[in-house]
Amino acid sequence: METKPAEPMRRDAGISWLVSRIRPRAGRTLVGIDGVDGAGKTTFADDLAAELADSGLTVIRISLDDFLNPAEVRHAKGRTSPEGFLADSYDYQRFTDDVLEPLGSDGCGRYRAKSYDGLTETPVSPPWQVAPDAAVVVVDGLFLHRDRLRNARGRKVWDLSVWLDVPFEESVRRLAQRDGSPSDVDDPRIRRYVEGQRRYIERYRPAERADLVIDNT
Template identity: 75%
Template sequence: METKPEHLGRAAALPWLGSRIRQRAGRTMVAIDGVDGAGKTTFADELAAELTDAGLSVIRISFDDFLNPPTIRHRQGRNSPEGFVADTYDYERFIDDVLDPLGPEGCGRYRAKSYDPATESPLSPPWQVAPDQAVVIVDGMFLHRNRLRNARGRKIWDLSVWLEVPFEVSVHRLAQRDGTPDDPNDQRIARYVEGQKLYIAMIHPADRADLVIDNF
């Protein structure tokens, strides 16, 4: 039975995670989940830097480097929120190249990327070998989906985080970063906003996480 998540502000979150990660032996799998614009990459990088400074080996993975090609991402239609949740990521490749080899019984031989979003091109980078003692930090959307749970229905992450950010804030951040519409109700971004709302309503990631962070 999964326990009730801890709920902390950003300032207390890094020490909380660091203390629990340092207690663990072997490879530790950490997920940083949240909506687009929640600050996942920034927070994951900060956690990685703090752990590295503490002398731990850290492997950083971004789920955005495991996208499906456009023919799959848009097979339910370019405006489909359901398609955005179901078809954005290549879960099979992510499981084969990251989760299985870096898991507790894995061989440690992994690939950090399978796709280049900038060029919309598949990748086959060289295999890397992880040390037996390492922290694997993955940032990305939809990391609490049932497809990333084990055969017993339990999440595969040793620790997982949900970054709590209102859509008004996350969409504004994306507008500043990417020049996208600055209104969550704008129909030009409805596929993405409504898809993420669908994920939250179906999965309740804040309930599945070990730590919920107010990141706004």
């Protein structure tokens, strides 16, 4: 197996690195794009997917944000709980059943791309889709390197995974511009999210688990 790059890459070089390693692969390939809120996960995943499609590959785009738990589960530990944000935000069982298992290299290919609408806070059951035997599945989301997303042998489920490295001060600034949220990383109104993600980084060390680290500041 090729050695992981020793230093973080810039985003364009990182996308080229990923494309060069994905194209020769046979069957389906699961690619996870991880990072804190505001790190640029969706944009990076979309750009990678476009590059892969331009090279002639079939690409399936999935977002973990479409597999939220219902609000009563997400806030079961309290609406300000950082541990609740880390532990209870996502329905990993449904994500595994509908995405990871069917779209893995040995999966049947019959998948669903969404289980929950966060805007309306309602469960959804879109029609099943069937992926071709050769496809690249690009998933963006928080907490993609946590232990819940490891196989029975303790290895991460991703064939390739990325950690987008962005300081909290910058990611919070971006979120403030995008969503109107507080711009101060120490603001108590966003403590649940910032502290929950800090715990994730300290507990699971995603930069070490990822195959590639991107400086996306």
